[in-house]
Amino acid sequence: MSDRDWTDELTCFxxxxxxxxxEFKNHLATIxxxxxxxxxLLAMxxxxxxxxxxxxxxxxxxxxKRTVHADEAVKRLNRFAHSVDHLREEVNMTEAVELxxxxxxxLATMRGVELKVQPADDVMVLGSPFAIQQMLLACLDACTLTMSEHSVLGIGLLKKDGDAVVRFEGCKTVESAPLVALTQAQHARCDSGPDWFELHIPMA
Structure with missing residues (x-):
């Protein structure tokens, strides 16, 4: 699976x-x-x-326990589905990263990568909730594709020069023209280094 899969809206969805x-099917099978x-046992x-x-x-x-996990999975899908309800609104980036x-x-688990989200204060931006999810998912895909099994991808959120910055640490250099094009179309931008990658989204 390449990050190109995530840059098309319908394919991403x-x-x-x-x-x-x-995930839901696996929970139901275990239940x-x-x-x-x-x-x-009760019959015995x-x-x-x-x-x-x-x-x-x-x-x-x-x-x-499995019922709780299945319920959480459905709630996440429901939140994602409703991200298309509004083309532009105030988005809590802390909640967006969590989702x-x-x-x-x-998908990260299948690649042997642990996602570790760092605690962060709420950061608000004005934009498309779905486009923000699409960019975050494309970033996660691009970063984890560069990583080996048993790796940890740290994910942090901060404010920098008027941007909400989602920083991914632990990945190798990310090179993705489709991802860059996707972020530019949303008036965002990418920045990267040897072991980190950043998504910059204007706060206003």
Whole structure:
């Protein structure tokens, strides 16, 4: 998968939907498996067999945990889908980064890369919520493609010279003409170094 996949709006939307649906399907498969085991244990108990209460409790907790994760995945997809509701509005970049990393988590994990978001104060920009998500996802894709397994991509947010700057650290040099073109079309820009990459979005 190349970063070119993320610079087309419809393809970007489709890839997010596909990734989240795979994640949701995995959660449902685990819930189904655990629920089946729980049902079997309860049936054994009903027949008078000795069944570990601790095992039943653990299975119930596993189902509950997976249900929470599945719910979070659907909520992320819902937020992303509604990012097209307004062409231009005030966007909280802290929340935008959180959403983008959540949406990209599965793909990063498949590449063996851990996404580590640094705590940051709220930074507001005026722009297209969907375009901002698209740029963030394209950046995450481009950065993780340069990294080896068991790597960590640090993600920070700061204000600099009137811009909201999303800084990615731990990647190798990112060279992507489509990504540069995408950011320029949104009046944003990219900057990079040997082990870092920055996305600059004007705050006004």
């Amino acid at each position: 489709g890839k997010v939907a596909a990734s989240v649906s795979h 189904r498996e655990k629920a089946g085991l729980l049902s079997d 108990q009903a027949r008078g067999k000795d069944v570990s209460l601790a095992r039943i409790t653990q299975l119930a907790l596993d189902v509950q 983008a990393t959540g949406l990209f988590f599965r």
